[in-house]
Amino acid sequence: MKNILLVDDLGIDVMLTRLALQEFAFDHQLVVASDGAEAFEMIREQRFDLLLLDIKMPQVDGFELLARLRAEALAGMPVIVVSGSGLAADRERAQALGVDDYVQKAVDYTGFKRELKAALVRQGCPAG
Template sequence: MSGFFYVLDEEARILFVDDDPILREFAQVNLASAAAEVDVAADGIEALDMLSRRRYDLLLVDLEMPRMNGFELLARLRSDPETAHLPVIVETGREDVDAIDRAFRAGATAFVTKPMNWRLLSYQLRFTLRAARAEAALRDQCRAAVPVAA
């Protein structure tokens, strides 16, 4: 039997976007660690406001929210060059084919269903963060290799 350890052991800023205040609280308790910081937003509008003031490494976004839902938020994120490559994991109670297809077409990186297994989700976040950072490093290498036109 091994002791408890934090899965998210690399520095990360995570924004959890969900209209359920209890889930927002659970996200902060279950996903935050000494290295990983978790902020919360109640809907897409609040999330965009927070993104305008701070850089995040990953977003967890519910689909069904008032004011601006997850589909609209994904569309806004993907249309902005600053957030076009930001990893976004959709977390929702919906698991119908339409919701899954719409989320990935809108730009979701991954999809998890509620109720959430917080431990499993932590591992998914760790993997998604590592993949996104590797992809960003490759993009930077490609930009550096392309000569700038005078």
């Protein structure tokens, strides 16, 4: 069973991501953190197989969390950024911080599910 940490501050995005993951029928347990600070503490205390990370959050954003993980040598897990930002600069910054994939949140739920599933499969989560 994959232990996945989802870090997102918007309840609707958490709900949609959770729904998409359930529809994929991956063997996983989803744990949710509402910001980067909470996620950092969870990662220090528990092992996760995959991190799904929003980058635009108040207080500790995804970029800062990635930098903290790298500084503490906790960056060993695959990271998929799941962001509403389509800016090339955000994608490039995330890649420079070592993310494994970048999925843009979309108004089109079907497109979002397709992109998220492809990113998960690339990270070794077998499709159900």
